[in-house]
Amino acid sequence: MAKDKQFVTEITPQSEDFSKWYIDVIKKAELMDYSPVRGCIVFRPEGYEIWEHIQRDLDRRFKETGHRNAYFPMFIPESFFQKEKDHVEGFNPELPWVTEAAGEVLEERLAIRPTSETMIGHMYSKWIQSYRDLPVLINQWANVVRWEKRTLPFLRTSEFLWQEGHTAHETEEEARQETRQMLEIYTQFVEEVLAIPVIKGEKTPSERFAGAVNTYSIEAMMKDGRAVQAGTSHYLGNKFAVAFDIKYLDRNNELQYCHTTSWGVSTRLIGSLIMVHGDDRGLALPPKVAPTQVIMIPIGPAKTRDAVVARVDELYAQLKQAGVRVRVDDRADVSPGWKFNEYEMRGVPLRLELGPRDMDNGQVVLVSRITGEKRVVAQDQLVEEVQKMLDETQQAMFDRAKQFRAENSYSVDTLEEMKAAMEKKRGFVEAGWCGSEQCEKTVKEETGATSRNIPFEPETHKSNCLVCNAEAKHTVIFARAY
Amino acid sequence: MAKDKQFVTEITPQSEDFSKWYIDVIKKAELMDYSPVRGCIVFRPEGYEIWEHIQRDLDRRFKETGHRNAYFPMFIPESFFQKEKDHVEGFNPELPWVTEAAGEVLEERLAIRPTSETMIGHMYSKWIQSYRDLPVLINQWANVVRWEKRTLPFLRTSEFLWQEGHTAHETEEEARQETRQMLEIYTQFVEEVLAIPVIKGEKTPSERFAGAVNTYSIEAMMKDGRAVQAGTSHYLGNKFAVAFDIKYLDRNNELQYCHTTSWGVSTRLIGSLIMVHGDDRGLALPPKVAPTQVIMIPIGPAKTRDAVVARVDELYAQLKQAGVRVRVDDRADVSPGWKFNEYEMRGVPLRLELGPRDMDNGQVVLVSRITGEKRVVAQDQLVEEVQKMLDETQQAMFDRAKQFRAENSYSVDTLEEMKAAMEKKRGFVEAGWCGSEQCEKTVKEETGATSRNIPFEPETHKSNCLVCNAEAKHTVIFARAY
DSSP: OTTTTTOOOOOOTTTTOOOHHHHHHHTTTTTTESSSSSSSSEEOOOOHHHHHHHHHHHHHHHHHHHHHEBBBBBBEEEEHHHHHHHHHHGGGGOOOOEEEETTTTEEEEEEEEESOOHHHHHHHHHHOBGGGGOEEEEEEEEEEEOOOOBBBBBBOOOOEEEEEEEEEEEEEEHHHHHHHHHHHHHHHHHHHOOOOOEEEEEOGGGSSSSTTSSSEEEEOOOOTTTTEEEEEEEEEEOOOOOOOOHHHEOTTEEEOEEEEEEEEETTTTHHHHHHHHTTTTTTTOOOOSOOOSSEEESSSSSHHHHHHHHHHHHHHHHHTTTTOOEOOOOSSSSSSHHHHHHHHHHTSEEEEOOOOOHHHTTTEEEEEETTEEEEEEEEGHHHHHHHHHHHHHHHHHHHHHHHHHHHHHHEEHHHHHHHHHHHHHHEEEEEEEEEEHHHHHHHHHHSEEEEEEOOOOOHHHBBBBBTSSBHHHHHHHEEEEE | OOOTTTOOOOOOOOTHHHHHHHHEEEEEEEEEOOOOSOEEEOOOHHHHHHHHHHHHHHHHHHTTOOOEEOOOOEEHHHHHSSSHHHHHHHGGGGOOOEEEEHHHHHHHEEEOOOHHHHHHHHHHHHHBBBBGGEEEEEEEEEEEOOOHHHHHHOTTSSSSEEEEEEOOOSHHHHHHHHHHHHHHHHHHHHHHHHHOOOOOOEGGGSSSSTTOEEEEEEEEEEEOOOEEEEEEEEEEHHHHHHHHEEEEOTTTEEEEEOOEEEEEEEEEEHHHHHHOOOBBTTTTOTTTTOOOOOEEEEOOOHHHHHHHHHHHHHHHHHHHHHHHEEOOOOOSOOHHHHHHHHHTTTTSSSEEEHHHHHHHHEEEEEETTTTTOEEEEEEHHHHHHHHHHHHHHHHHHHHHHHHHHHTEEEEEHHHHHHHHHHHOOOEEEEEEOOHHHHHHHHHHHHHHHHEHHHHHHOOOOOOOOOTTBBSSSSEEEEEEOO
């Protein structure tokens, strides 16, 4: 790198073209790259590590609530998809098929899993005999494939990574409780760890998972006002139990079908957190999932350099020891200013600067990526001060995202009002809905927005359907969505 | 469960039929189940958790040596396999092909990765421009598929889980150092964590990875004397760099091909540790990867039961708090004797018994699954005593496996001696080899054994080839292998 190299962001401003901004940011920050296979991306280390932090935290929450991990084959015999009518209709259009292997044409072609209800249902029917075998609480971390027409890195790719929980229960009540519990875990995780506020609610029938009795979701608002479904949890009733013959002898020695659930989040969470927190300078990563939480940059003239770098290295060791994910950039041929821009672009939450005057004063300068706040702190308080500022940054990111959502949420009574709201600015629109699929369709055709969910806790309870003006059955959040 | 239920092992003795013993054990202990897809198994929670402990430990070692994880698409365009001659020859016979997706026939069919040198090579050629970009040190945890004719749960399945490291370097020396470093990491991991002694060495040319310049392996002896290749590390020279155009501008501003490596271990490690440590009573799991390290069983008559269970729960909390993976089986309708057998079958390293007399004496009884040793320890010393006994059990398992290997290793000078050794008992046979493929083939045809590797540290340096009696170039370990 030349000494005089200028930092050029090459990032399209969000206001100019949000989609282009998104691609610019994730490529420049080396989170991903396109692959030679249509719709499939490479998760580069900087992007994959975010997923690793997501996995670690969620996995702990799953295990604390009694779930265990397992792994099922990714190949699903074609006949399995015929067993549950809604499921086959929902997924058939997106399946890739293995038709040959080891030089021979297969007798029955194999789909690559788009989700594993069928394979897991088949196995549960073998494992579950009695109420004593219940509940079965299993989660799988896996790759899945949905051959999508339009793809977008992280948010919609042909192959993606996810977790899928699959549980089987004695009673409807217990299964429904599980469904709600997992939605609650997702909510806590996404809000606390990814700093993204979400709206919890139930999907309308047309937006349900293929084969579910009830689908619940958490919905997040991106900075362009569009929605991302950040997690879903399904109560499957005994539809899959009937399709795959998952029966148990109950406490009265009678055969019963199980009640099952499934729930999942995917690598689209990475896309979401970029679109919620990023700005024109680049990424902004919540400290809890940032691969690098603190970047340390020595500054000052060449003559004091060795001493400054030596002190930086000592402080690095202290932070590292305390479990902070910290890195030093002590390259001599790149200017501090260039580095400042570079790590802001990469979304590193905190920058630590140390120069000769800081050495004399026994202090360092901490700068927040989010608020821009500069804080001069004593070196002998460094670990506490860094942890405090990381916590504050995490909280500030959540507060800002919540504020942004509030500023871009509307409450309307008629389709005309909704059109006006959607034209002015994209966002979440709360409205009454009579429950008919036709009215939902009309909204989509007229505004491009789909029903996101029926919030458990709407801001206001609407009395009339925004389309037909009949009595509202539900208050619904509508938005354009990824 | 009936009170009088008898514990029946249903496990075939190892001496009667080792393969049957293996299947009996892994099914009964619920490590796996067969799936409806040929050659693919389900990793049930008890089996998958072993893999999770393997992952966590190895992943830490990889990261400590500067590697980062990433994720690449599992689909590989057919044309990629044509680029490296040896690679295509080696893997083509085992590939499954996706030929259709989303209702359309693909223009170019896609293989499902059997390994990712080609896809990763393609991406590295985009990412690497200059010596400043090197080394690239990336690892991937993923599923891979090799459509094998003969399969065996864990040891050889059509779909399996593994990690594959792929690195690119400026110089041959650095790449060779990486190759050896990873073999060393595998050795330490397998010996320290899985308690399996291994022989480090280089594969003969006929046993090399398809496309490698040198392949190194660690070889372990199962209890039937057969070998398992427990890990491999390959120096790929610049064969893949030439095939995929991975070039960099060196320090003299000249274009050079990178030197690359790859290395991997897979879920066959689970099969290996079962076959190394198990016995006629069932599994025996090394404490470091056992899903349950200590099973606590309250004993004694009904009238003292509540008090005993209450005390067990207190001690459980202490062990849990100390990070021990501990479970309590306080079922009242199952006898302690039945439980003892059950958890021995499941390979739980330590059993803790607590009865009314132990209550009075402030003690517990600890029993080792491996040695059968009973140790009465004070309750107020419990955590230390348990950790000590787990460590001793881990060490005892390694020592026993090493002793077993010593007792089943032979050193021979002629093919006749080798035949005699292999007939008497399977095991590892050390012999001289002239280096010709023909002599290696003769050994295989006459004895069923293949060359495992050329050990870095052979017991003795052999002077003549066991087949042709010409001067030996190498001392080789031969064995029948899984």
